[in-house]
Amino acid sequence: MSVTPFAPSIEHHRVPLGIGERNPRLSWSIRSAPKGWVQKSFEIEAVVEGRRRTASVEGSSSTLVEWPFAPLTSSQRALVRVRVQGADENAPGRWSARTVLETGLLDPADWIALPIGPSWHEDPQSDRRPALLRSTFAVTAPIVRARLYITAHGLYRAEINNQRVGDDELAPGWTSYSHRLRVYTYDVTALLREGSNAIGVTLADGWFRGRVGFHGGHSNLYGTQTALLAQVRVDLADGTHIVHGTGPEWSCAPGPIMRTNLLEGESFDARETQNGWSTPGFAESWEPAAPREIDLHTLTAPDGPPVRCVEERSPAAVRSCGGGRFVIDFGQNLVGRLRIEVDGISGHEITIRHAEVLDAEGELYTRPLRGAYSIDRYILDDSGVQQWEPAFTIHGFRYAELSGWPDNLPIDGRVVARVIHTDMARTGWFSSSDEDLNRLHENVVWSMRGNFVDLPTDCPQRDERLGWTGDIQIFAPTAGYLFDCAGLLASWLRDVAAEQQPDGTVPWYVPVIPGGDQWTPPRPGAGWGDAAVIVPAALYAHFGDTDILRRQYPSARAWSDLQARLAGDNHVWDTSYQLGDWLDPSAPPDDPANGMTDPNLVATAYFARSAAILADFEIELDSAERRLLRERANLARKGFRSRYLSAPGTLTSDSQAAYAIAIVFGLFDQDELAIAGDNLARLVRAADYHLTTGFLGTPTLLDALTLGGHIEVAYALLRQRSVPSWLYPVTMGATTIWERWDSMLPDGSVNPGDMTSFNHFAFGSVADWMHRTVAGMAPLSPGWTRIRFRPGYESGLDAASAVHQTPLGRAEISWQRSGTTITATVVVPVGAVGAFEGPKGETTRLTSGTHQMFVDAA
Template sequence: MPEYLHARNRAGAAHPTTVRVDTPTIEHHRVPFGIGEARPRISWVTTAPASWAQTGVELRLELDGQVRTHEIPTGESVLVPWPFEALRPRDRGQLSVRVWGADGDRSGWSPATTIEAGLLRPGDWVARAIGAGWTEGPAGDRPPVLLRSEVEVPGTVVRARLYATAHGLHQTEINGIRVGSDELSPGWTSYHNRLRYYTYDVTGLVRTGHNAIGAWLADGWFRGRLGFDGGHVDLYGDRTAYLAQLEVVLSDGRRIVHATGDAWRSAPSPILAAGLLEGEHYDAGREQAGWSTSGFDDSDWVPAGPRRIDLATLVAPSGPPVRCTQELAPVSVDRRADGRLVLDFGQNLVGRLRISLRGKRGDVIRMRHAEVLDGAGELCTRPLRGAHSTDTYVLRGDDTETWEPRFTIHGFRFAEISGWGDQDVHGSITARVLHTDMRRTGWFEASDPDLNRLHENVVWSMRGNFVDLPTDCPQRDERLGWTGDIQVFAPTATFLYQCGGLLSSWLRDVDAEQLPDGTVPWYVPVIPGGEQWTPPRPGAGWGDAAVLIPWTLGERLGDAGVLRRQYASARAWADLQYRLAGPRHVWDRSYQLGDWLDPSAPPDDPAGGLTDPNLVATAYYAHSSDVLARTARRIGSDDADELDSRAYAARQGFRDAYRTGGGRLTSDSQAAYALAIAFGLFDEDELPAAGKRLADLVRAADHHLTTGFLGTPVLLDALTRTGHRDVAHQLLGRRTVPSWLYPVTMGATTVWERWDSMLPDGSVNPGDMTSFNHYAFGAVADWMHREVAGIACLEPGWRRIRFRPGVESGLDWARAAHETPYGRASIRWERRTEGVEVEIVVPTGTTAVREFPGMPDRELGPGVHTSLLPEPACWGEPVG
């Protein structure tokens, strides 16, 4: 059957007639406001005719009433270095871009992006930290604090900014109106090393004359209870603190600065208790009306107490804050005989409830949360362990009252509400979804509804676990930044969302928390965690995050800067592996988690699986050695030759210790072969036998998984690389436990921590560690993007793309799209009577190769390419 191929633009015309440049972006900021980079890198997306290629760019910056331009002869458009003088604190400018190609004709100017610097130096701060003006009680008896002050503004306001942070969590109000839409600010960082502050545009809130500023201040991660085994309090200090600086520019040029300090006053808040794990207890009868407005009588308040925040630790954010991104109404309400309501929101989510109701003063509403119901239809709270996840609201008793907790979040699908009475629920109870407000960049859909639900589960698990940092689970008494979990999930994460800002910030904390010997903690930020986790020990797969996540950001986002910045951290980890592996280059003398949570592991021993943990450790040693060597070459380090030699030795160490000949390994398990194949530890002539053995093991398991956290993410790729795509697709399609689709058949709406977090009879896994929202096994979505839909990154930043329709899947159709740094790339393929119709979109500035079974590869340039291709001789059969 002949192939037809043509290119058109996204609107369908043969060629776009002009070159268009979109609004430029700055670093990985969603909005470049209050940024901390004095010389931020610039990116832009161009749409142009298929034959056009950029050869130069002109950048224009309007700043302080002056226009600066700079021309660069370059074809680059991703994270281009700042060509102007460094930004000064508070600088605000308009940045535009125009480009040209070989003919020299220039495009029109792009829409301008507004860029504003924050406070870049400790000396830019005049504020002094404050807190409660009384001696606070012991942990558990320290309610959040109210802080307030007033300021006179003697003129017309042109611009007003609030710079604010806290040891703890804060919300600020000006003249009775809340500042910003961010939640849980300033988030969780390694506070002794880095404390994030946010910049707020409050021009519309500050007025001529009297103004009041007030703040709520709560424990948060700073001194609240964190972690498992009963948790720990006061990990960073036993006193919360608030630091804020209001700067107002008047029409006559004067600048008014009002900052936290001696003039502020404090009082207990109506929040009686607030904990991230416990929930929030709010007594509306204790509210003080108008406390954050001017003229309020605060004579019974006490002067705020002085606190200390090291100004040298303050950093501007590199990504967006946590926000409410969606609201969900309950899909069902079950009224119990005792008056309780049990609500099902139809989706396991992370956030909290907002309620609106009437009642008498002193009436109590209690809200409990859980991910699943038990066999009796009650909230199953056992998996929450020590997280109480209970919010309590005491009514003030006037008119309709609307309330939402401020300083807590829960992981839940179901909520039990007591005290509601017979009031209508419709429109009165809403679940508010909270997570870091990242821009969505990746989509997938196929003809199998179960695969679509699996992919949607992955998206929801990422949303629920990207709450300021990448966590392992959002519901129980843990919620920690486990390094191994995000190490395997990072390729999927960077496809689905623009998470470069969040991950690059977290990597700075990895560097800050890394031990002097190079040990990377199991989770970052570090908190005590029992003798298994404290003090941190070097663990394969987890510590390797220091090497592998920067590499992923470099490849998927085109960010070589993060490779340079994290190189010392990555090298320190790799040096430690080198020392621990010794002259044999075999890492077999350390405590390891191995292929954590493989389905054969006992419920009380997640590390006790099929695969030798030392084989896993040595495989990761070899893999990180290789990736670090490639990193050194990418950034031009003088270490490259030395690291190449080390990588070769590490590979040989694995081969000498764990090969038995004929493509076999000492651990005859799916995980062992998958890791060795994916990490390039077999020679090419050994791959057919190794791949056959892996495929045989999958078939012997009736196309079920026998892998855990480290083996699973590379399993399908290992099968694919060795020519067993059919087995890989059958494995993905299996619907009985253990498999990716088994949870879907059980009604899952997020990815589970265990393959059988819920057993086939509907009971919850008896293991102490059982989460229903955990993204690690969701790393399979990266393979779905690449091998089911058929879109893959071949060169850093998606400069070159591979398109290969996953026709062996047996699906009728599939499609995926990704907002690459160069613009949207996408593929859609569909089986038709006359063949397979394929539509591919290649962004300007990139090249692509289209692969298809039984046909030679085809080079593609920018544009839209539609083809009708002959149906392959063999189609894969999905397993039902």
Template sequence: MTDPTRPSVEHHRVPIGIGERRPRLSWRVDAPPGWHQTGYEIDVVRDGRSTVVAVDSPDQVLVPWPGEPLRSRERVTVRVRVRGADGAYSGWSPPTAIEAGLLEPGDWRAVPVGADWPEEAESDERRPALVRRAFEVGGEVVAARLYATAHGLYEIEINGRRVGDDAMSPGWTAYPQRLRYYTYDVTGHLRAGANAIGSWLGDGWYRGRLGWRGGFRNLFGADLSLLAQLEITYADGRRQVVATDPRWRAAPGPIVRSGNYDGEVYDARDELTGWSAPGYDDEGWTPVRVGQRDPATLVAPMGPPVRATDEIRPVAVLRTPGGRRVLDFGQNLVGRPRIRVRGARGDTVTLRTAEVMQDGEVYRRPLRDAESTDVYVLAGAGVEEWEPRFTFHGFRYVDVDGWPGDLDAAVAAGDVVARVYHTDMTRTGWFECSEPLLNRLHDNVVWSMRGNFLDIPTDCPQRDERVGWTGDIQVFGPTAAYLYDCAGMLASWLVDVAAEQLPDGTVPWYVPVIPAHHMWTPIRPGAGWGDVAVLLPWTLYERYGDVAMLARQYPSAKAWVDLVDRLAGPDHLWDEGFQLGDWLDPSAPADDPAAAATDRYLVATAHFAWSARRLADMAGVLGEAADAERYARLAGAVRRAFQRRYVVGPGRLTSDTQTAYALAVAFDLVPAGEIGACGARLAELVAAGGNRIGTGFLGTPLVADALTRTGHLDTAYDLVLQRDCPSWLYPVTQGATTIWERWDSMLTDGTVNPGQMTSFNHYAFGAVADWLHRTVAGVAPAAPGYREILFRPRPGGGLTHASAAHDTPYGRAAIAWVLAADGTLTVDVTVPSGTTAVLDLAGQEPRTLGPGTHRELGKAIDGN
């Protein structure tokens, strides 16, 4: 057998500056069929000494730390070898270096520093500052680490060279409780003698405009401040600390203004050459203002930062009927434009972004109050290259104004590109089938996830919103966890959910909370949205097997269900109060997205029952036996209350809608003998509606599964493959390259829906991709973390082949099936080492499979 892979650490891509004192380890094994791990050894090298710990266990994912907790700044290496049933060990894996961050509040000597300008300069349009400090390096440097964060956003340079490649750092967390810092290895940035460190600062979420209807500024603070600590270790054991303190200096930079919604204005005539390099004369700079920050609120990251992951060139240079020059990038994306330009001093290039065009012109009404405009004023210094630093846009089209020279030639030369930004998660899931429109739909789901996983899971990336709506990620979580390794990012966001949760258990509609929320979205309980506290942790546990995450979120989940229990009262019906319900179902009027066809209190009570059941499951996993029994009883009581209030006959509900029956079936809310009748009524409704979708945010993830479960697979395929509006494929036929917020964000006549909710990049309806993975291709977890895998393809809809691959915590699981003209089904599956699988083909007894590759022949079965 081959040796194990290099151990991974928690959910970190690169485990430097981590915050876990006892980090869990994982590895993969590529073993021959029949081999099983019975034990492992972990070799930990710390302080120059090796310690080998032997464990009798088949586990290889998130196994416990084998030694003493890590200390602040401690660097260790770990490697692993595994033992089979014959007692023989593999060779040692390659080593992984692990380095702790600053784990104690007392480790911090840095304080926030920013510009100390007159009070009137703290207006909404204050120009961001640069801050810097010179220092000396005296001796042979063996290591240097920079720990950095900011009130606002930062990009740091040492000796004129950028540190790191992350963007929009430190991101958006519940700032009063948690401010993330990042750790950088800057050993190679230093030189003997004179050195300098400096940072750009930007508004970001901390100080920039947030919220709709005009929004608010300075919500978390009026200052823009860097908090950074450079620690230099010399060969003789000395350690030098260069921290932000009163010795730093500040000056206005060339960024005139920046903001997430409105874009960035940059005047290259104001650039300060060499300002972050040694020898620069900062005589004209002013002393900094020193702020305060409780170091106990500084936290290490749990997942990767935002980075540029792709560059895309325009596919066309358009001239609109009004004479505008517009670049079409062929893909709705999230990121920033980058330009290379030559012109005279003072020439100004203005870049206005938009997702769509209407009547041949760039159409920006869906942006609402977001200006989404970048402006570059040339210095006139030859070829100039520029990309905004502290903003991001959702766009396919860029209106270019003021370009000096031939824009067509510049585009052909690659002088204008779109740089794609999102949290730098590892791709883990793929899907492909014989229907090109389904493949494009799946691609659109991937692009919408990329665009809306920018530090937090946002609702949309383009208009004056871009917040972490809890209901959206609650429904999309299973799809997200298949497509990308988002465990660390979402685990961190869930910590913020708990931090923002009110003492009575109320979960905000979006997290982090905008402090001025009371102006338009007061924090109050809402079904489907608040249930994220229970349902998303459970989804992540199913997909990653992370029990510690489940335990961390358990108090939050429990507080939510207890709150709803109090609100429902003795009759166990949540039938009072404000609800968003089945948000944006196709029957909702353009100006009232919550006016869905399904009774919002039916939806609320259904989610109450489901979250109570899942909370009981969580309690069982965590060994909370009394809680498990209590919440199982509660779930049963709510289920019976649902039946008394909302079931009006066999297979009939008070709301005769697709969403109502999908909830009843998927959440097991009706007596077992009536599940089939509910499924039959659901199938009738779908057929009567011409196989068009009739669900909103909360019904959409469930409807295809409900049909499949009740024996109406053909109807599920008819629904998913429908091309007329409203449907999943209607936007694809209209040229969509991402998932739309509304089923008809673009109307059939080519005009944009008149409603306010008309984002063209919203992942919620893309939750159907989870059904594509599990049912069309046929791969799903059968035990937490894919320790057991279910291969259960259900061909239909005229598809002749489909395939899916997912990089589970144990390795790649894959399935591919081909349906021949005579009905013969050929299925190939790959089962990773450390797991077992069940192959369930229609009309055959399920088979248990061990690790390796397998081929099975079957027959296509009528979906009904």
């Protein structure tokens, strides 16, 4: 049998166009192979500028394999394929299909374009009207290849010859602008023609200048002027090329978008549309564009995929309220916006409002949005049937209210919700015989989708929407199960390092914005700042990328050094403001940090946890540094035990969160673990199998019960359906994960707290345990090279399954119960080794391939 790989992937790019790596790493998985087949060697071929190069390498690695050729240069294209050879084969198998990769502009010297912006005066405190910027250029010979390289201070949408460029949204996204500004590359070959061509770009405020953050948002956070930098390169059949970029010959005019803001929404007046404005024959009387400043040294290529519309959803229910007003239920809390198709008289206005929930009268309940108005407006012209969708805003909503809709025009087929988020590949699936658990898992997936819009945010709907470090710190292990989020999080971690303070303080959220005295200037906070250590480690566990560990090590080390200084000679961190086990159910609605667990206990536990993880970073460190880190981890553990153990296995804070965190973080000795587990189980039973944990305690709770010898209590807790529990929101009709356990109260009213989001992924960290323990599949080594399979014998379920697209290929477990017999089907990808574990801990080694296992679970 000839073993053939799939076409190789490049770094963490979904489409490797405009990449920034001069030496891009390659990964591949095997299409099919005999059971137990093992790669012995591989060959890589790259065709660069017509020159074929090959490299033969001995080894079994197929994940993030180093580039074996000369470094690539700017705008260089390579066609890459691989073939592999097994240990018992005399010749390599067939070549894979080719992957085409292409670098972007890698050096500031590659730019001839100059940054520009609108020339008219703009009130820095008002809602600015997005500008149209345009230019023309000639193509003098047949076209071989054409690329557009573009970025902005603000958001852009480009057109060439009246056709939109690309299908991504909210580009170039939100980064730490003073350090990193992404440049996207587009293949525009098909949009150009020999002769005269025109390029036009709409330039909006976006995160750069628009309102972002608390209290209705803050404007002008990164500057008072938007700016555009764009450059077209056209390679011609005669061997020459043309480069055309932004500069003084460009012109500008106000566009038909009257205002647009991520928090407020977008207003569009179709009567202001200038038809054909991005065509070469457009007759203009526009003003010259004005010069702007963009530091070319901040330009960087993306690390992962862009934001896109990934799905459309039709209304699930429509209720007419009379007078052209309708309330639409899309059946799913989602993030995106509406596209409408409407006809009417010129000047007529359609208003769209958004909300996650309805009030008792069936009207949109908008109080949880706080200062995010989330209102879109469209004013018709006289052109007949018109289709419109906002361009530079998104909303978090399940329900939408349309006002001003023509009475004689049906809603069906004319209104759709466009789901928008970073276009990550789905990698993980879960199902079971319990439909409520399945809905819970689906809610986790939807909350991740809604909050992974260019960076990991806390919530997508209200006046906040920030990259909170604590939220992703606890969710990163789950995120790695569900989607290929390595590129997005690798990019965000670069910003974490860029925004880190000189003393090592990691901000509460990244990128940093002014958010009030409570959050600025940044102060060190346990569980939040630990993202600098824990998120890279979680990515390494799922994706096996040592480069992320290596690159983030200085940031992680600076954070750990700060913790050590704050903990002092007694190695107890008790001197800083802390959020503790944020939002535990006992905390008052207006004081979510005031929970039942000592925040200093939590802080010291996290000091020990991060120190231990950092000491085990799989990177080259000299022996003295490694010894220092291990000694620090030991001292932090001793400091925790000295201060917070009142007796063997017993803590000074008698709370679920305290025991759960201490057990999972390894802060009890082995002979104390049973006592600690008994204490935790006692607290869960005393709460009638309800959880009493917040953001930091919840992710560890089920694992702690499992490690402490009480997995039956863990399952009882997971199955709990009254508040507070994971399944309570499911019983209340939730389609995403809530910020509070009781964001909606049992009587259907909304929690009175000022922070009440119906789309937060933090408590969705439970899906990690569902994959690992309920279905029973988890990586034992980074990158899934060794995989543990253990069906959920104690779950009480009739069946469960999980599928994961690992870096090596598809891994799977599916099991069913019949009486006392568990029948499990297990798939081990090529390049991995499986370990199937029985109910008493007995282990069977599995080679790659499909295996059927029969277990007496009596």
